[in-house]
Amino acid sequence: MNTTIMLFLLQDGITNGAIYALLGLALVLVFAVTRVILIPQGEFVTYGALSYAMLATGQVPGTAKLAVAMGLVAFGLDLFFARKSLHARLIARAVAVDIVFPVAVCLLTYALAGPKTPIAVNIALALLIVAAIGLFLYRIAFQPIAHTSVLVLLIASVGCHLALQGLGLVFFGAEGLRGPALSNVALTAGALRFTGQSLAVYGLTIGFIVALWLFFGYSLTGKALRATAVNRLGARLVGIRTTLSGQIAFLLASLIGAISGILIVPITTLYYDTGFLIGLKGFIAAIIGGLVSYPLTAIAAILVGVVEAFSSFYASNFKEVIVFTLILPVLVLRSLAAPAVEEEKD
Amino acid sequence: MTQRLPLIIFALVMALIPLVPGIPPFWIVLLDNIGLAALVAMGLVLLTGVGGLTSFGQAAFCGFGAYTTAVLTTAYGVSPWLTLPVSLLVSGIAAVLLGIVTVRLSGHYLPLGTIAWGIALFYLFSKLEFLGRNDGISGIPPLAIGAYKMLSPGTIYYAIWIAVLISAVLTLNLLDSRTGRAIRALRRGHIAAEAFGVQTPRAKLLVFIYAAVLAGLSGWLYAHFQRAANPTPFGPQAGIEYLFIAVVGGAGYVWGAVLGAGIVVILKEVLQSYLPYIFGGQSQLETIVFGILLVMLLQLAPSGVWPWLMARLPFKAVRRTVDNSLTLPARERAPTAAAVLLQLDKARKQFGGVTAVNDVSFDVRAREIVALIGPNGAGKSTTFNLVTGVLTATSGAISVLGRKVENAPPQEVVKLGVARTFQHVKLVPDMTVLENVAIGAHLRGHSGAVASMLRLDRADEARLLAEAARQIERVGLTDQIDQLAGSLSLGQQRIVEIARALCVDPMLLLLDEPAAGLRHMEKQRLAALLRQLRDGGMSVLLVEHDMGFVMDLADRIVVLDFGTKIAEGTPEAIKKNPEVIKAYLGAAA
Numbered sequence: 001m002n003t004t005i006m007l008f009l010l011q012d013g014i015t016n017g018a019i020y021a022l023l024g025l026a027l028v029l030v031f032a033v034t035r036v037i038l039i040p041q042g043e044f045v046t047y048g049a050l051s052y053a054m055l056a057t058g059q060v061p062g063t064a065k066l067a068v069a070m071g072l073v074a075f076g077l078d079l080f081f082a083r084k085s086l087h088a089r090l091i092a093r094a095v096a097v098d099i100v101f102p103v104a105v106c107l108l109t110y111a112l113a114g115p116k117t118p119i120a121v122n123i124a125l126a127l128l129i130v131a132a133i134g135l136f137l138y139r140i141a142f143q144p145i146a147h148t149s150v151l152v153l154l155i156a157s158v159g160c161h162l163a164l165q166g167l168g169l170v171f172f173g174a175e176g177l178r179g180p181a182l183s184n185v186a187l188t189a190g191a192l193r194f195t196g197q198s199l200a201v202y203g204l205t206i207g208f209i210v211a212l213w214l215f216f217g218y219s220l221t222g223k224a225l226r227a228t229a230v231n232r233l234g235a236r237l238v239g240i241r242t243t244l245s246g247q248i249a250f251l252l253a254s255l256i257g258a259i260s261g262i263l264i265v266p267i268t269t270l271y272y273d274t275g276f277l278i279g280l281k282g283f284i285a286a287i288i289g290g291l292v293s294y295p296l297t298a299i300a301a302i303l304v305g306v307v308e309a310f311s312s313f314y315a316s317n318f319k320e321v322i323v324f325t326l327i328l329p330v331l332v333l334r335s336l337a338a339p340a341v342e343e344e345k346d
Numbered sequence: 347m348t349q350r351l352p353l354i355i356f357a358l359v360m361a362l363i364p365l366v367p368g369i370p371p372f373w374i375v376l377l378d379n380i381g382l383a384a385l386v387a388m389g390l391v392l393l394t395g396v397g398g399l400t401s402f403g404q405a406a407f408c409g410f411g412a413y414t415t416a417v418l419t420t421a422y423g424v425s426p427w428l429t430l431p432v433s434l435l436v437s438g439i440a441a442v443l444l445g446i447v448t449v450r451l452s453g454h455y456l457p458l459g460t461i462a463w464g465i466a467l468f469y470l471f472s473k474l475e476f477l478g479r480n481d482g483i484s485g486i487p488p489l490a491i492g493a494y495k496m497l498s499p500g501t502i503y504y505a506i507w508i509a510v511l512i513s514a515v516l517t518l519n520l521l522d523s524r525t526g527r528a529i530r531a532l533r534r535g536h537i538a539a540e541a542f543g544v545q546t547p548r549a550k551l552l553v554f555i556y557a558a559v560l561a562g563l564s565g566w567l568y569a570h571f572q573r574a575a576n577p578t579p580f581g582p583q584a585g586i587e588y589l590f591i592a593v594v595g596g597a598g599y600v601w602g603a604v605l606g607a608g609i610v611v612i613l614k615e616v617l618q619s620y621l622p623y624i625f626g627g628q629s630q631l632e633t634i635v636f637g638i639l640l641v642m643l644l645q646l647a648p649s650g651v652w653p654w655l656m657a658r659l660p661f662k663a664v665r666r667t668v669d670n671s672l673t674l675p676a677r678e679r680a681p682t683a684a685a686v687l688l689q690l691d692k693a694r695k696q697f698g699g700v701t702a703v704n705d706v707s708f709d710v711r712a713r714e715i716v717a718l719i720g721p722n723g724a725g726k727s728t729t730f731n732l733v734t735g736v737l738t739a740t741s742g743a744i745s746v747l748g749r750k751v752e753n754a755p756p757q758e759v760v761k762l763g764v765a766r767t768f769q770h771v772k773l774v775p776d777m778t779v780l781e782n783v784a785i786g787a788h789l790r791g792h793s794g795a796v797a798s799m800l801r802l803d804r805a806d807e808a809r810l811l812a813e814a815a816r817q818i819e820r821v822g823l824t825d826q827i828d829q830l831a832g833s834l835s836l837g838q839q840r841i842v843e844i845a846r847a848l849c850v851d852p853m854l855l856l857l858d859e860p861a862a863g864l865r866h867m868e869k870q871r872l873a874a875l876l877r878q879l880r881d882g883g884m885s886v887l888l889v890e891h892d893m894g895f896v897m898d899l900a901d902r903i904v905v906l907d908f909g910t911k912i913a914e915g916t917p918e919a920i921k922k923n924p925e926v927i928k929a930y931l932g933a934a935a
Contacts, residue, residue, distance in 0.1 A: 037458065141641045148648070151400055154457055155593060156644045158402070158586050163637030170631070280465065287458060317473040324466035331451050331459045 017305020023282025026253040033249035042279025043164035048258025049265035052126040053179035058115035062171030070136035071102035134254020168272035176269035381506035385564035387603035389557030395597030398533030403464030409580030411565025437562025449550035472577035482576025523798030538772035543789035596650025672812040693742035704909040720906035765847035766856035775832025786849025837863035
């Protein structure tokens with residue numbers, strides 16, 4: 001192997017790793033706030049990417065309608081759970097968030113979609129759609145069981161993944177899609193060529209890491225979100241609205257997922273079920289970071305990307321085997337490092 | 347268990363189904379699939395529902411079973427029956443290797459770990475040359491008895507369902523035994539089980555291997571049923587589906603696995619054949635409905651269909667009769683009757699910068715009730731945890747009967763005759779009082795898992811239960827013996843914990859706030875019991891906040907404050923001790 005190949009692999013690994021880092025961050029975020037291990041994170045990626053790719057061809061993606069449908073279900077649940085204390089403000093909020101928001105996004109998509117729509121508008125539309133889906137996903141699937149164990153939440157999360165992935169096939173078909181690049185800028189440094197796309201990947205990843213780290217470490221809202229995860233009841237007693245915290249976390253996670261998707265869809269072809277594997281690799285990073293540390297997660301994600309790049313060069317057949325086996329020693333170390341406290345279950 | 351009759355009826359019905367004239371062959375195929383899924387789900391019931399270890403990777407073990415027989419029969423011409431033990435062995439060995447890593451994972455790391463190796467193994471199956479890569483292996487010979495080949499779905503049906511029934515009986519036997527109680531205690535955390543000598547990592551590994559072997563059996567049958575093996579049915583999707591089956595049926599119930607398999611397999615079939623008509627030719631629609639149903643199920647009926655069904659059926663569980671005349675041999679004791687049972691010498695425990703126990707020294711002698719008192723946060727429970735091996739002392743020496751125990755695990759400490767109760771009750775709420783108490787006698791029984799499955803443990807088991815029943819009688823809870831521990835009042839649960847500790851046949855009893863939550867009369871009865879135990883030769887070390895109770899009962903009192911021993915002496919001396927008064931009432935008092 002010569003230095004050039006090594007540099008190429010490294011660059012490739014770091015670019016993919018940055019995407020995994022973004023996803024890892026979202027997973028850490030959601031887990032830290034809601035204790036949900038968000039398997040459907042991968043679907044946010046594909047939904048974002050493929051919605052963007054479809055919009056780029058001038059079509060309206062089915063996800064826009066899904067957002068409206070999920071909004072209706074969420075509206076029903078909102079009213080049902082609040083049936084004993086219905087008042088105007090509550091209903092107004094439910095109508096605004098669950099009905100007006102998704103319907104507006106859907107109508108906007110129909111109005112703006114076309115072959116000549118600028119890239120920035122398409123990106124904004126894709127992000128809005130996926131954000132709505134993420135928000136309603138929490139409302140529908142997780143909010144009613146928010147008090148249960150991590151395990152129940154995990155199984156529910158797997159259920160969401162199955163449903164969303166199946167819907168992905170309906171919306172986007174079995175064929176893979178690619179989206180247009182965000183910019184055609186390219187820099188050359190020695191043998192390496194940096195495209196505008198990969199620079200955007202690096203920039204956004206670093207930006208999100210710093211932002212999330214500052215938000216959770218230093219802002220009151222961020223601390224309130226973390227408090228919700230540790231003790232829902234305690235958080236409620238001190239006046240934190242725990243359901244809102246969960247919704248914010250899912251909203252952010254779906255946004256981050258969709259952004260990652262939009263960032264990679266010009267680089268690689270994405271299929272409706274690609275998200276699962278990408279998401280899981282984000283997971284490996286998130287787990288290495290112990291599901292709590294943002295900087296550690298980011299470093300781990302880069303490591304995963306690099307390992308993947310090198311193993312696809314040396315043993316391309318066993319790339320996935322190597323990457324997923326990588327997690328086991330980490331899990332063991334994590335378990336050993338975890339304090340030996342008794343978990344009170346059920 | 348006297349559940350034989352329903353079992354025999356079920357077996358007969360299943361045996362007759364293929365003989366019904368005019369039954370569509372397709373139904374038999376469905377039943378075959380149900381049986382195959384039920385086998386895997388049964389392992390998951392034990393692993394996840396009972397043992398609390400969630401695995402998304404069971405499908406991979408089916409893969410081990412299926413590929414083992416596929417390779418051996420096609421490439422080496424080995425007879426299918428000979429590959430059965432090999433298939434099970436390969437699944438079992440794979441489970442040992444993965445299990446050693448996996449069962450050490452705590453909390454949510456465990457299910458995530460199983461997802462990871464589930465995916466890794468799936469890719470391994472689909473990339474290995476000798477397993478036929480993505481195409482898999484075809485042309486696997488059918489099972490045959492003599493010249494009779496099980497080619498049709500209706501013939502292998504019997505092989506599958508005999509396997510299901512045998513596995514169900516073995517699993518039920520296992521659960522209803524000494525080992526089974528240890529497994530059932532796992533889900534509630536390991537501290538209580540370990541305090542009575544259960545080797546929890548070993549118990550976890552056991553269920554892990556058991557579940558994997560059942561999955562391997564299913565895989566072996568699958569390979570000879572389909573006569574082909576490819577990676578898809580052993581991938582992560584299938585692993586998720588098996589867990590779904592277990593949850594649908596009721597994750598804690600063996601028959602729930604069979605029921606769940608029936609529901610899910612039929613539902614899937616119906617969805618696959620009808621959904622395309624409703625929504626047009628799109629494939630994979632069933633996964634959408636599947637996912638949505640899974641989420642709804644968790645929200646509406648998290649305990650599954652089987653318990654729901656059972657609650658609506660007329661028959662009630664048969665009350666277990668215990669033969670009280672059987673006796674369990676006493677625990678092996680050290681030959682000499684030592685004067686000092688427990689000695690702490692400058693025991694110290696630090697958590698980071700906090701010194702919870704600060705160079706505490708005291709001893710407990712034979713036939714003595716010693717009380718450990720002090721304000722909240724004084725380090726009393728930490729001291730208990732140091733003595734019983736739950737925590738390791740930072741420095742200092744702790745010895746039981748002259749043996750150093752400061753680094754001994756809980757399982758070794760209990761062997762020396764030190765039994766304890768917990769400040770926060772640690773019973774298994776969905777087990778009866780009798781079963782909970784019998785965990786205390788764990789070390790006094792010796793039947794292993796295999797003996798339990800084959801019902802060779804009955805004499806041993808009857809003696810254990812008799813001992814448990816005797817201790818329950820001793821603490822006065824005979825009326826509650828068959829109730830679920832979770833249904834008792836907190837005070838009664840504390841008494842159950844004492845009975846469980848007595849089952850150890852201890853020489854030193856450590857009681858952490860035994861009188862909390864008891865009414866006046868109950869406290870008096872407890873005090874009488876403890877005096878009677880002391881007069882019978884046992885020593886008691888107790889932590890208690892009820893001063894009346896303590897002053898009345900204890901021979902000697904040790905007072906801790908902020909981790910430091912501030913006084914020791916008779917109740918009369920302690921009542922007058924200015925340091926103690928200061929600690930409890932403040933400086934001005």
